[in-house]
Amino acid sequence: MTIELTEERKQQLRADYARGFVAYCGLSAMDISAGRLSARVDIDDRHRQQDGFIHAGVMATLADHTAGYAAFTMIPEGRRILTIEFKINFLRPAFGPALICRSRVLKPGRKVLICESEIFDQRADGDVLAAKAMATMASVHESELRADR
Amino acid sequence: MTIELTEERKQQLRADYARGFVAYCGLSAMDISAGRLSARVDIDDRHRQQDGFIHAGVMATLADHTAGYAAFTMIPEGRRILTIEFKINFLRPAFGPALICRSRVLKPGRKVLICESEIFDQRADGDVLAAKAMATMASVHESELRADR
Amino acid sequence: MTIELTEERKQQLRADYARGFVAYCGLSAMDISAGRLSARVDIDDRHRQQDGFIHAGVMATLADHTAGYAAFTMIPEGRRILTIEFKINFLRPAFGPALICRSRVLKPGRKVLICESEIFDQRADGDVLAAKAMATMASVHESELRADR
Amino acid sequence: MTIELTEERKQQLRADYARGFVAYCGLSAMDISAGRLSARVDIDDRHRQQDGFIHAGVMATLADHTAGYAAFTMIPEGRRILTIEFKINFLRPAFGPALICRSRVLKPGRKVLICESEIFDQRADGDVLAAKAMATMASVHESELRADR
Numbered sequence: 001m002t003i004e005l006t007e008e009r010k011q012q013l014r015a016d017y018a019r020g021f022v023a024y025c026g027l028s029a030m031d032i033s034a035g036r037l038s039a040r041v042d043i044d045d046r047h048r049q050q051d052g053f054i055h056a057g058v059m060a061t062l063a064d065h066t067a068g069y070a071a072f073t074m075i076p077e078g079r080r081i082l083t084i085e086f087k088i089n090f091l092r093p094a095f096g097p098a099l100i101c102r103s104r105v106l107k108p109g110r111k112v113l114i115c116e117s118e119i120f121d122q123r124a125d126g127d128v129l130a131a132k133a134m135a136t137m138a139s140v141h142e143s144e145l146r147a148d149r
Numbered sequence: 150m151t152i153e154l155t156e157e158r159k160q161q162l163r164a165d166y167a168r169g170f171v172a173y174c175g176l177s178a179m180d181i182s183a184g185r186l187s188a189r190v191d192i193d194d195r196h197r198q199q200d201g202f203i204h205a206g207v208m209a210t211l212a213d214h215t216a217g218y219a220a221f222t223m224i225p226e227g228r229r230i231l232t233i234e235f236k237i238n239f240l241r242p243a244f245g246p247a248l249i250c251r252s253r254v255l256k257p258g259r260k261v262l263i264c265e266s267e268i269f270d271q272r273a274d275g276d277v278l279a280a281k282a283m284a285t286m287a288s289v290h291e292s293e294l295r296a297d298r
Numbered sequence: 299m300t301i302e303l304t305e306e307r308k309q310q311l312r313a314d315y316a317r318g319f320v321a322y323c324g325l326s327a328m329d330i331s332a333g334r335l336s337a338r339v340d341i342d343d344r345h346r347q348q349d350g351f352i353h354a355g356v357m358a359t360l361a362d363h364t365a366g367y368a369a370f371t372m373i374p375e376g377r378r379i380l381t382i383e384f385k386i387n388f389l390r391p392a393f394g395p396a397l398i399c400r401s402r403v404l405k406p407g408r409k410v411l412i413c414e415s416e417i418f419d420q421r422a423d424g425d426v427l428a429a430k431a432m433a434t435m436a437s438v439h440e441s442e443l444r445a446d447r
Numbered sequence: 448m449t450i451e452l453t454e455e456r457k458q459q460l461r462a463d464y465a466r467g468f469v470a471y472c473g474l475s476a477m478d479i480s481a482g483r484l485s486a487r488v489d490i491d492d493r494h495r496q497q498d499g500f501i502h503a504g505v506m507a508t509l510a511d512h513t514a515g516y517a518a519f520t521m522i523p524e525g526r527r528i529l530t531i532e533f534k535i536n537f538l539r540p541a542f543g544p545a546l547i548c549r550s551r552v553l554k555p556g557r558k559v560l561i562c563e564s565e566i567f568d569q570r571a572d573g574d575v576l577a578a579k580a581m582a583t584m585a586s587v588h589e590s591e592l593r594a595d596r
Contacts, residue, residue, distance in 0.1 A: 020197040021204035048169040049214075051294055055170035056217075056232040057210025064205050065198075083205040084410060085434055086384055087236035087534040089561050089581055091554035093294070106579060107538035111409055112382060112436065114536050116579070131552060131561070134536055134581060136383055136434060138410065145200055145242070182361055233559060234583055236385040236534055238412050240405035255430060257388035260558055261531060261585065263387050265430070281404060281414070283387055283432060285532055285583060287559065317562040318495040319502035346467040347512075349592055353468035354515075355508025355532040362503050385534035391558075391592070443498055443540070 005034045013037075017069050027062055029069065033107040037070040042098050042104050054094040054130075059119050063088055063133035067115035071137040074108040078114040079139050086110070091101035092129040094121035106134075113137045154183045154222050162186075166218050176211055184254040186219040191247050202240065203243040203279075208268050212237055212282035216250040216264035220286040223257040228288050233261070235284035243270035243279040255283075262286045303332045303371050311335075315367050315416035325360055327367065333403040335368040340396050352392040352428075357417050361386055361431035364401040365418050366415035369435040372406040382410070392419035392428040404432075411435045452481045452520050456491050458560055460484075476516065482552040484517040489545050501541040501577075506566050510580035513550040514562035518584040521555040522533055526586050531559070533582035541568035541577040553581075560584045 012034045017029035017039065025047070030038040041047070041062060049055040068081045075081065103117040114136055121130040152250065159181050163282035179187040189194070190211060198204040217230045224230065244252070249269045256263040263285055270279040308330050314328035315337065323345070328336040339345070340358060347353040366379045369426055373379065398418045405412040419428040450575065457479045464476035472494070477485040488509060490496070498500040515528045522528070550564040561583055568577040 002592065014288050016199060016493070021206055022198070024195040024568055025206070025265060029220040046173040049171070050165055050168050051229055051291075053231075055169055055210070056213050057174070058204065058211065058233075060209040060235075061204070061206025064209065068205075080200055082202075082242065083239050084235065085236065085238040085383065085412075085432075086205075087581065089553070091231050092232065106536070106576070113540055114383075115577075124215075129262060132561075132581065134383075134534065134579065136536065142200075161538075185323055234532070236563075238404070238430065255387070255427070263389055263430075264533075278404070281365065281412075281432065283385065283430065283532075285387065314497060317497050319493060319504055320496070321503070322493040344468060347469070348481055349527055351529075353508070354511050355468055355472070358507040358533075359502070359504025359509065361452065362507065366503075380500075381459075381535065381537050382576060383536040384503075384507075385532065387532040388530050390492050391529065400519040407518065440498075 008040055013069055013072050019137065022065050025061055027065065030096065032073065033142065034073050035070060037066050037073065038100065038102045039066040040098055040100050052095065057091060059094065059131045061086050062099060062101045063119055063131060064119035064135060066101045067117045067133065067135040070103040070105050070115055070138055071113045074105050074113060075139045078142055080142050080145060082138045082140055084136040084138050086133050088131055088133035089147065090131045091126060092130050096122040098122040098129065109138055110114055113139060152223055162218055162221050165229060168283050171214050174207065174210055176214065181222065183221045183222050185217060186215050186222065187249065187251045188215040189247055189249050191243065201244065203248065205239060208243065208248065209237050211282065212266035212268055213246060213284060215250040216266045216282065216284040217286055219252040219254050219264055224288045227291055229291050229294060231289055233285040233287050235282050236255045237280055237282035239280045240280050241277060243284045244272040247271040249276065251284045251285055260288055262288060301374055302374055311370050312365055320363050323356065323359055323385060325363065332371050332405065333368060335364050335371065336398065336400045337364040338396055338398050341394065351391065352397065354388060357392065357397065357429045358386050360397060360399045361417055361429065362413035362433060364399040365415045365431065365433040366435055368401040368403050368413055369411040372403050373437045376440055378440050378443060380436045380437050380438055382434040384431050386429055386431035388429050390426060390428050394420040396420040398408060398425065409437055410436060449465050449520055450523055456552050460516055469512050472505060472508055474512065479520065481520050482517060484513050484520065485547065485549045486513040487545055490543065499532065499542065501546065505535060506546065506578045508543065509548045510564035510566055510578065511548060511566050511582060512547045514564045514580065515584055516580040517550040517562055518560040521552050521560060522586045525589055527575050527589050527592060529585045529587055531583040531585050535578055535579050536581035537578045539575060540575050543569040545569040558586055560586060
C-alpha cells in the first residue's frame with residue numbers, strides 16, 4: 001500500500017491541521033512528509049496549569065493531533081482519521097516558550113495505524129524531550145464516520 | 150494513610166480546579182469527595198475537530214485533570230500533583246452538548262497514585278461512555294516542584 | 299450487532315482458552331458470558347520474579363488473554379482476535395497463591411473491540427485488586443490472519 | 448545523578464535477569480550498558496497462541512522485564528525495580544524463530560524511571576519491528592519492598 005503524497009495534498013493537510021480546538025489552542029503544522037509531521041505551539045498563560053507548567057492536556061492534544069495528521073499522510077483521500085487510543089508519558093515538567101512535536105507512523109495499515117509522537121520543550125539552554133506518546137489511529141471512510149467502529 | 154478532606158479543602162480544590170488551560174477550555178469541577186471528583190464541560194465550536202466531533206484533546210485534558218484533582222483529595226496540603234502518564238481509549242465519537250467526567254483513585258500512595266476517569270457524552274437519548282482513561286500521578290512536595298522526579 | 303453465544307460456543311471458547319503459552323503458564327478459563335470472561339492461575343515458583351513477587355509478565359499475559367477471549371464472545375465464528383495494544387497498571391505487588399482475572403468488553407465493534415481486565419491477588423485476608431488493564435483488540439477474519447492489518 | 452556501572456555489576460545484572468518466570472519462559476540478557484539492555488528468546492511451541500503466532504504475553508514479558516533491567520543499570524545497589532505500568536503496541540503478528548528486545552531508559556529518576564522497549568521478530572528475510580512498549584518503573588529501596596508504594 002503506497003499512497004502518493006502530492007504537494008497539493010501536503011498543503012491541504014497542513015492547512016486542515018489547525019481547525020476547531022487545535023486552532024483555539026494555537027497549534028500549527030510545520031514540516032510534512034510521508035508518515036511524518038512536525039508541529040508547534042507558542043506558549044502563553046492560557047496553556048499553563050496550577051503550578052505554572054505547561055498543562056499535560058496541551059501536550060496530549062499536540063501529541064494526539066500531530067500523530068493523527070501524520071497518519072493522514074498515509075491514507076487515501078476520502079478516508080478520515082479517528083483516534084482509537086493513545087498513551088503519553090511526561091518525562092519532565094515543561095515550561096519553555098514553545099513546544100515542538102515530531103510524530104511518525106510506526107506501522108501503517110488499511111484500517112489501523114500505529115504512531116508515535118515526541119514533544120520537545122524549547123528551553124533557553126536547548127530542546128529537551130518532555131513527553132512521548134504512542135497512538136493507535138483508525139482510518140475510516142468518510143461515509144462511515146457516524147457509524148460504529 | 151488517611152487524609153481528612155475538610156469542607157474548606159473541598160471548596161479550595163474545586164475552585165483551584167479551573168485555572169489556566171482548564172479555565173480556557175471551559176472545564177469545571179462538580180462533586181468532590183475523598184478519592185473522587187466529577188467535572189463537566191459545555192461544548193461549543195472551539196472544542197471540535199475537523200469532522201465536527203469533540204476533539205480527543207478535550208477529552209484527554211478532562212480525563213487527566215479530573216483524575217489529578219481526585220488525587221489531590223488523597224494527599225496532604227503542601228504537596229502537589231504532576232501527571233506521570235496516562236492512557237485513554239476513545240470508545241465512540243462524542244458530539245453532544247456537554248461531557249461529564251467521573252474520576253476516582255484506584256490506588257493511593259505516598260508518592261504515586263493510580264486513577265481512572267470515565268467520560269460520558271451527554272446525548273439527547275442519554276449519557277453514553279465515550280472514553281476511559283487510566284492515569285499515574287506523582288505526589289511531589291511543593292518545595293521539589295522544579296527538581297527532577 | 300448481536301451475536302448469539304450458544305452453550306456449545308461457550309464450551310469451545312473455554313477449552314480453546316488454554317493452549318500454547320497460556321497452557322504453559324497454567325492459566326485456565328472460568329465463567330463465560332456475552333462480553334465477559336473470568337480466568338485464574340495457581341501460583342508456584344515458575345511465576346515469580348527476582349524478589350519473590352508474581353511477575354508482571356504473568357499478570358500481563360492473564361489480563362491480555364482473558365480480555366481477548368472476552369472479545370471472542372462478541373464476534374462471529376470464523377473471525378479471530380489479535381491484540382492491537384494493551385496498557386496495564388500494577389497497583390500492588392502480588393504474592394498470593396492464586397490470581398483471578400475478570401475481563402469485560404467495554405465497547406464491541408465489527409473490527410475493533412475495547413476491553414478491560416481486573417486482576418485480583420488472592421491473599422489470606424481476601425482478594426485485593428493488584429492490576430488493571432485496558433486492551434484494544436482487532437477482530438480479523440481467519441482468511442486474513444497472515445495479511446497486514 | 449550518575450551511577451557507575453562496573454563490569455561486576457553488569458555481570459551480576461545479566462545473570463540476575465533470567466530467574467523465575469523469565470527463566471521459565473526462556474528469556475536471556477545480551478548486551479548491557481548504562482541505561483540500555485538487549486535480550487532475546489528462542490521461540491518454540493510453548494510460546495505460541497491459538498493461531499500459531501508468538502503470544503502477546505511473551506512479548507509483553509520480554510518488553511517489561513528488559514526495560515526493568517535497563518532501569519536497574521541506572522540505580523544504586525540496594526534499590527530494586529518494580530513495574531508501575533506499561534503499554535505495548537503490537538505492530539505485526541510475530542512468528543519467527545527468535546525475538547530480540549532492545550530497551551533503554553528515556554528518563555532516569557530517583558524514584559521513577561521511564562523506559563521504552565522495541566521487540567524485533569527475527570524472520571527469514573530480516574528483523575522487523577513487531578512491538579513497541581513504554582514502561583514506568585519504580586525504584587524502591589529493598590527495605591521497603593513489602594511496603595505500599
